[in-house]
Amino acid sequence: MSIWEKMTSLPREIVMGLVLIAMIIPAMNPLGLPLFTGDMSRAWYNTVDALPAGSVVLFDVGYGSGGYPSLGPGNIAAFHQMFEKDLKIVMMATALEGSMMYPLVMEGVKPEQNYGAVYGEDYVFLGYIAGGQTAMAGVLGDLKALVSVDYEGTSVDSLSIMDNVNGADDFDLVAYMTTAGGTAEGWVYQAYSQYNADVLGGCLSMMTTSIKPYYDSGQILGIMDGIKGAADLEFLTGHPGDAIVSSDILSFTQALVLIFILIGNVSFWMTRGKGEAS
Amino acid sequence: MVSVDPQIWIAAFFTIAATSYAFRDNVVFKFAENTFIGVAAGHTIVMGVKNIRDYGWTHIMQGEMIYSVAFLLGILLYARFHRDYYWLYRYPIAFLVGNGIGISIRAAIHSDFIVQVAATASPLIKSDALGTVNALITFVGVVTSISHFIFTQEKIHEGAIGIVPKIGRWMMLLAFGASFGNTVMSRFGMYQGRIIFLLREWLQII
Amino acid sequence: MDYRRDIPLAITFLIGIIAVLDYYTGVQVITDTFTLIKNWGVVIQGFALGLGAVNLLRVHGKRISQRSGGTDWMFSGWLLLMMAMFIVVGLGTGQYDAGPTYSWIYNAIYLPLGATMYSSLAFYMAYGSYKVLRARNFDAALLFITAVLVIMGNTPALAATFPGLFYTREWIFGPIVSGAYRGIRIGIGMGAVVLGIRTLLGMETGYLGRR
């Protein structure tokens, strides 16, 4: 067996083991490289930045543990910006695990300590609402007919932030972060097509291409493109966190993947016609 | 210093157990997988009950008895497990399907068809050369990729005009490449969170 | 009339039509009716969340009672135990997902499993990219070019050294992705609408089950 034949089929354990090492090294020794921010995340940042203080945002925590490593850091950065701008945030979850993500995100933002925000006045979490698009339509339609308590069971009538919030017309912005294709499209259908609302969407990088058409046509005003978008938001808002740390990990792992792709292709062309058919 | 918090240790164990599958299927992974299915189902039940309480029961408590119809329909879902009365579950399913379809297609025709076509029907000539080139590429991409999915007119896939759907296929393959590349980032971006957890919270070396 | 079949089809049609009319018309009585339908929908969906658990109980309960599949039944027992633990802690405290004990077990067990299960595909992805991304024919070559360019642009260290790579990546997400995916989006949208209409009209009855 020639060297190229060996190179064309390296054992999976070797490839995967090297990838694991490539993740651990940069985590221990961060490089702190400069960051280029993408169009879509800058559009997200600018849309929020343009809102006057006191504007009300409807925010869907539409992901669970599977999406947390990618979307959690972005969510924290997004909330930093919103609290800093003195916006009021009405949060809900269309994902089953969304209500478990809420405390994790809030631990990262600490709105009481950092911004003097008060629960019930400046932000509220309505909890998980089942039904996907039905839940979205319910909240945007006649909110109080559907929701009467927040996620801890407190009556919404006793929370001042909800006094003037009855449906889509009272939200100045609808934003979501999700791992589900149906949720990403659903908010466009229910918020944009139904109420012509301003929508921002955050999703995993693998979904970005599929919801990009909505961004091009102005149905979504900004996209937070997975971990890259999260790093952009951390950078733009000036609150560096896990996403920027992960940039270094991405550098190492993806560089390694590129090397493997190169090996794969060179060895493929060198052995072409020799063993490929069998 | 390694963590002494039992919660962190349990989490670290499950992180490593779930990762092990990528290298080889094994009994520890099987244990982790069964745990995962169990807790996911448990969590779903908890959220289901809370959902019924918050959005159904509270209404009934406030005297809106009409919500008891929703309770009846909800309970009928479980008729599917009965040998003779299984067909009763079709009533609530029919309700959910009608509502789900109605609520999505009424807007889909606007979001996915009208707005998208309107966005394509925009000037091809922009103020700068790059803008014009980009607009042209986008336009060609839209028209040719739609034409690729026309199945009842054989003629557009033959002869000289057959190049149009073919270009559509090539454009889509280029776009899929971009999607593939982004997915690589997506997966690594997700796993890095676990690495940071293991090193920071469990081993406490960063 | 077959009340096992025709009534469900009529329900689907009626509810779907009210949803559609609510969108296109401004008649108050329709809007009010549809608000009620939506709110009922949320409640029924809450009930539907239990279906999966009942299925699990049936499958794994059978496995345990038959002691089947070598040691498989022990795993089944563990699975049901874990399910029971979450239910007891969640419902028993009366605080559901907002309770501290529930948070503790969630963060110890569910969170690491959920976060790792899908992300460990990263390793597959790495090996897959090595085995797969090969310019073996024209189609694969097209995919290969943009995939490699996007990975390079997404690699912060490379982009910092050669900014052009980052802008190339941004450009690919411009006209190329926009064009092709808009075409795909139009197709998917119309497909969904036509299927929806077929279902409302009772031509598509798969959801009724095949028994």
Add this chain to the structure above:
Amino acid sequence: MALLTEGRIIPLIAFILTWVATYIAIGMGKEGKIKIRRIAGLDAIEEVIGRSVEMGRPVFDIIGMGQFTDIYATQTIAGLSILSYVSGLCAKLGAKLYAPQARVDVMPVAIEVVRDAYRVEGKLDEIDVDEQLPYLSGTQFAWASGIIGMAARMKPAGNIMIGPFWAESMMFAETFDRVGAMQVGGTARTYQIPFFAALCDYVLIGEEIFAAGAYVSGDPQQIGSIAAQDWFKFAAIGLSILGALLASVGVNIIAELLSR
């Protein structure tokens, strides 16, 4: 309050037209007035099965984890149509078919479909559904590892994956590629198409799976729906070209009209 909501006149017209078009097209489908072009992927499927017969190794047909009650039902139905076609060819040419199952509600239909195909060829005794259409698991990773295990043991010469697929698509495509199987993949879940496009010898992109399913099944419902969608695609192309040309010379009439 106005009877019709403002800004929704064009969407309403489009909606009614879709309704009418679907009705007419399905009627035309029933009368056999619509012809669907043969998708190149179907020829590839024949080649996969022929190759398996030559090599004396089995063929896999995976239809995914979709159910009849979720929004991917049409993809599952397309997958079942293809399964029927594949099992017919396997019966005729003498290839051994494996079609592992993941859903309890789809499985009985799949078994019927396969048995019918073998019955038509008069070879019902050559199929053992318990062995060849096993129920693996309804859980994603358990199902994936079950199929990966089967593939590693049996070294199939061909693999056909048409239906709805999730993250397991990459695992399947990679595993079957490793054991040297020729693959045809197709799904309308756009997120997963890149993996099939990269790994399979032939890929059916998005709606091609519906056209392929309709072609092999000859079901007027499916054929009619495809025709109705085609009419709208022509409209989209026409409006786009006309609109873009007019807009380029400063007449923005189409985009304005569409926003009514």
